[in-house]
Amino acid sequence: MGAGCSKAAPQSSGSQSQAARPESKPEGREELQPVSAFSGISPMEARSVALFREAGRVITHPRCTNCHPPDDRPRQGMDQHVHVPAVSGGASGHGPPGLPCTACHQAATTPTVGATLPSIPGNPKWALAPVEMAWLGRPLGQICEQLKDPKRNGGKSLAEIQHHMAEDILVAWGWAPGLGLQPVPGTQKAFGELIQAWIDTGAHCPSP
Template sequence: MRRLPLAVFALSAAVTVAGCKSCSRAQAPEAPAATAPDAGSGARAGLQPVAAFSGITDPAARSVALFVEAGRVIAHPRCVNCHPADGVPRQGLEQRPHVPRVTGGPKGHGTPGLPCTSCHQETNTSLVGATLRSVPGNPKWALAPVEMAWVGKSLGQICEQLKDPERNGGKSLEALHHHMAEDVLVAWGWSPGPGLEPVPGTQAEFGALIRAWIDTGAACPSP
């Protein structure tokens, strides 16, 4: 029963998934009001190391600068696409609505008739007959809960949301760091599969930026 949705997805995705994690959050695609520099542009592949911000003497200003750099990952479509407010995942760097039209359902894993696992397996799956195209896959593939929606939000708003246990899955800052630095679904952003642009840097570099951001007071950019 699950082979038909996969075939339909493969046919439509081969045509439309030009640059599509994820993980993705028809109306015109929404875009954050403000994002980290170059988020999603591919203009700079690496992340600046924590040491690059040591010259900022004011702790709050340094904390903000660290988060803005980390925000190049957080605000990248690979991450934002799986954080919609309407339950409809987004695809591609343009953040277009998912094709075929699906929703995350009440728990983010799809609907009873079309769960996410109909198409999204435990690993990225190459599309039949397509060159450098793949269906994203991860053992934890799912949409974020609606209270964790990022689509359409500025980087400052996302930052405040990340610090709020009511809107971050009940995580403390330490748990948030563990999630960012070690979670396998977060790690997918650096290995999204053939044809898909990864997020900047590495998960280790990203985790170090989040660690330094927390240690300097977890200050947020202006909304």
């Protein structure tokens, strides 16, 4: 969950206004249902699908999908508009030579003094996901199948996927994205438990 950078292109005033729009933020944090809430679902395949659908509330949230685009162009905001200024992840996902992501995105989220941009997101691992890991615009069932496919998940086993979801510090950014940005539901611990329970019940996927 990160966004790469490329050479900035001139933007129209309309694009700048779009980027400046504040996000609508609900009162309080949305919670995830615990694994125990799914214990009564049978057969096990149906329970597995239900567990993944709940975890999917995090996976399909704009905080995550904004950084998993299909076109190497990160998105911004809950409306998922194309990043302003115009940037791309480049071959490494960290931006091309001359304008790395770190030109704007530091190791931690940086507060600003501007009225329209409360903070600039940051994380030590800030990067754009490879296009083969694109989630933006895809149904949850397709994302689920991607997560299980080593050719499209960075060569990870299901155990490694769970560890990534439950422990990775860039994934963790989604729960503490900074002032002015809506966090993903629940906690990383609860999310990791849902992913583990999904694996334990057979890692079944919703219908695409």
